[in-house]
Amino acid sequence: MKIPYKIYLSEDEMPKQWFNLRAQMKELPEPFVNPATGEYCTKEELLPVFCEELVDQELNVTDTYIDIPQEIQNYYRMYRPSPLVRAYNLEKELDTPAEIYFKYEGTNTSGSHKLNSAVAQAYYAKKQGLTCLTTETGAGQWGTALSMACAYFGLDLSVYMVKVSAEQKPHRRAVMETYGAKVIASPSNTTQAGRKILAETPDTNGSLGCAISEAIEVAVTSENCKYVLGSVLNHVGIHQSVIGMETKLACDKYGIKPDIIIGCAGGGSNLLGLIAPFMADKINGKNEIEFTAVEPASCPSLTRGKYALDFGDTGKTTPLIRMYTLGSGFMPSPNHAGGLRYHGMSPIISKLYHDGYINAKSYAQKEVFDAAVAFTRVEGILPAPESSHAIKAAMDEALACKASGQKKTIVFGLTGTGYFDMTAYMNYNAGNMTDHIPTDEELQVGFDSLPKID
């Protein structure tokens, strides 16, 4: 069958259920640990922070399929299905026998896949009768996505935005404000957590871990308000599985059999969502797909981190999560553009990596932007820096195919657009792109912040 440039499912074909990969795993990730007691967290312990239905999803390790509520399906129809694109021009440019496909999540105004979970989380919050949400955002996609969802469902939203991003991306901030969100550069004076960090390190650029501490503090001390997170957590991965469900339906419809699936990985939600149904088949012996997580060399949680119990935030207020981590005290260099700067990694992705189901590799920033520009000139999509990590890995795989003569089928996740990352592109265009790959000594500072419980 001739493969179109872009495969769109019809609305009837769109997934009506999310995929909960844990229900198919041979060994489960360790549950969250209460740092005060050393015991596994109960549902009751999570309820003060999160919406009830999200806690249920977070703890659900038995149901493979979870129904997508109709109202969420309706919102999805405004911007989904996203296309599975055959990168004919990139194949030609690379002169490779490989077939390259990408699942493109950048066609919505949030500019990324983040909207898939934002809509779900705002919906459940509304359903529970909440009036207010808080969150953090790094590069800004998550904050934008949640702003859109909260405007739609009529919820107040406070976004703690990592300070360096807020300064580098005033326009990203303006998008959130256009949707009615309140955006606060983090660390801020509005929380105890923020004031403490500012007192210790007044010149800090901020970090996701710190912004999380602030957002949680505001949620638990406000009326009718909960905290929501855009990555890492299990329920976020469930919502993002709509990416993988669509991809698998499109592949099955056109007889596309991926040999390699590649995704960039910061907190891991995009990668987890993209691979979920394919990984279940691999676990069950139905395919031999190679899965690759790609991360920045400047924030290498999988490739150089430790598999350990760690806090999710800098303020050490969250439960402990067993994950690949650089330590909640790790601060990525400010010359790292875009997202993928979280110190940890989805516990599911971490477990799969630990058990050998996933490979990981890292790239420096300059080579990632080289790939981004080569890609955009032939495929016409200006990618986000985050997504460009996956582009670089896919191009390397395609070039390996050219060298070996193998005709592999490569699928990667193109998570979003770079329209709000032009400062980074300007640096690149001017030849001023720098990177900082942490030394072992610098990593040790982060590892020293790990809790001693382990």
Added chain:
Amino acid sequence: MKIPYKIYLSEDEMPKQWFNLRAQMKELPEPFVNPATGEYCTKEELLPVFCEELVDQELNVTDTYIDIPQEIQNYYRMYRPSPLVRAYNLEKELDTPAEIYFKYEGTNTSGSHKLNSAVAQAYYAKKQGLTCLTTETGAGQWGTALSMACAYFGLDLSVYMVKVSAEQKPHRRAVMETYGAKVIASPSNTTQAGRKILAETPDTNGSLGCAISEAIEVAVTSENCKYVLGSVLNHVGIHQSVIGMETKLACDKYGIKPDIIIGCAGGGSNLLGLIAPFMADKINGKNEIEFTAVEPASCPSLTRGKYALDFGDTGKTTPLIRMYTLGSGFMPSPNHAGGLRYHGMSPIISKLYHDGYINAKSYAQKEVFDAAVAFTRVEGILPAPESSHAIKAAMDEALACKASGQKKTIVFGLTGTGYFDMTAYMNYNAGNMTDHIPTDEELQVGFDSLPKID
């Protein structure tokens, strides 16, 4: 039949021909006039400036259908078809019996419909053996689109960008540079036309007319180089007819019968492209659709301009075009955000308006942004200021339906996204949006610049 949220044509259904509306018009627009001789321009007179195949299209008043070359069809497949979207949420928000649809051209990286003609023009330039193109850009969409097309076909490109836009939109400029284009703020010292205007008005904000003069001067004085224009001209309208062809195919497929079709109008190419096949049917008595052009009150070429022979550029170097115009000496106020700031209007749109086939209305900037924000909160797409003029008109029509109880079918063109217009949104969010609607005396300054030949 249930109408999906988004109607996508399959690749097989996509148009293989453009629609040349002039071949169906009862009376033709007046041909271009050579200001030196007062005679109609010949093909030979246009060849020094434009590519040959584009000149042929410009002068073609007999062929209704023009084949889209396969290479252009291939590029179109990277970002087309664009969806025809049923605005279910906007209908609900307005509580209107009307059905509202929009044809959404903003899913490509240029952020607008401009890519439809940019790809075509770059293709023909390449085919003719050229190595270099020049153009102007106002809000930046056209320059971005042409940068993408030139990167793809391997052509050098110089973009003269209206000074106030270049200053307000450094990120838009950076996108063009990422695709390898050279961007020059206009008026500049690189041309005689620019130096003359700078000498007369050193503090000028620039204008499209002036940027056109500069771009043409560079094209005619450079080797292997031609000038290309992103709107106004007939061949641009032909390329943009892919919008209308897709819209009509989608409407026919789902039994959608528009009562009103609305488009914003600056140079007129988007509106012309959207309405072309529908207008032909109206001319031939096959429908009674109401067509509405929407323009900014700050640059009201249809609603307050004169139908006269005028130059296309401030430097008065182009042939004379009979069109609705404010005079090539008209300068829109710099507090007008976005595009739609050209002094004239497509001669085809002008003729249709003159002959009563099209209505026109204008809106002030503040009410346009009110509509944009209301739209984006329910439909999730952050629109360009230009496109928001059409949103405002569509919302007014839908509210009129609510008042009258009529169930009309409204189709409007959503030409692009506002991701590079966040400075304007920031002004709006801060309550600082101003507008300047020209006084009759100010318009007279422009009219005084009209050639006396008429």
